[in-house]
Amino acid sequence: MADIKGTYRLGPDCGRVLIKTGRAGLAARAGHDLTIEVTRWSGQVTIPDDEAGVTAATVSAELDFGSLAVREGTGGAKPLTDKDRRDIANTAAKILGGGDQATATFTSARVIPAGAGGAIEGTLTFRGKSQPVRLQVTSAAPGRHYRGTATVRQTDFGITPYTGFFGALKLRDEVAVEFEADLSRAARE
Template sequence: MALTDGTYRLGPSNARLLIKTGRTGLGRRAGHDLTIEAVRWSGKAVLVVGDPDNASVSVTVETGSLKVREGTGGLKALTDADRAEIERTLAKRDLLHSTEHPTITFRSTRVAGTPQSFEITGDLTIKGRTHPITVHGQGNGDRLLHGWATVTQSTWGIKPYTAFLGALRLADEVRMEFEVTRLEPADAPR
């Protein structure tokens, strides 16, 4: 499918937003590398294929909508109880404080490149703190568009999760990934 100029709606019906974590520390073998998905979010992309300077992207994610989809590694399999506890920790207790900060937002400030290989620079706001990030992306195949950005949690005041007196820690850097499977015009009925 060729990309054409227009304003498009983004969300769980046509795209995925994932966070992938890693482990560090002496006890890293006990923990899991997690794949976490945002299940309630919305966004808008303005595509101007021949003039990326006039393109833009904005996304808003509900912090309480993060669901653990996969846990790899570890000494034992990730249980449903483990998933539920991780989701509670993410949203409320320690990391994102979803009551005080119900959303995470991204607003592009610059789009460069081609539909096949592009970079989107923008402002990411987490827990009321805004910092720039660069999203790297590609367009091709079944996924239409996909890409990634590396986010250092501590930059946004997030203390990476620790256990076993600090012997097991989530790595400070997490990888955020997106995948758009089809474009929905913003003016199309839902």
């Protein structure tokens, strides 16, 4: 593990952050389950060069929700068009706000290694509200390539999930946040 100690700067050049939504309601069949990418984000991972190693690591990230791009829509009555993608991005911008209001931050409190992965517990702050979040992490290439997931409830951050067709189509309150980061491609300090 000594080769991964240090500080790494992360961003879209060495990883991805995806948000996956689901649908509910009487008209759920008409809507799509979406995969949306956060195209502007940055992060930092610091793994100290001491006995504690990974357990003393710190992780932080800043996500610009004003940079959302719809990558995929599954299900639904018809395939997503480019216009649908633009409309969804515009609706998300209206719901999430702009500028600093559209920026979320994550700061780790504890890293729990386990086998080829583990968990990162920390705090997600968005729109002036902070909530505990637990990222489940796996490593495809130990010490280098990591993937993780967390579930976040929109209402915990004061967001009313999207509804359409007079409430018959609803975006589920829970969204999945997935990330991947390749430390071998990250800038190292």
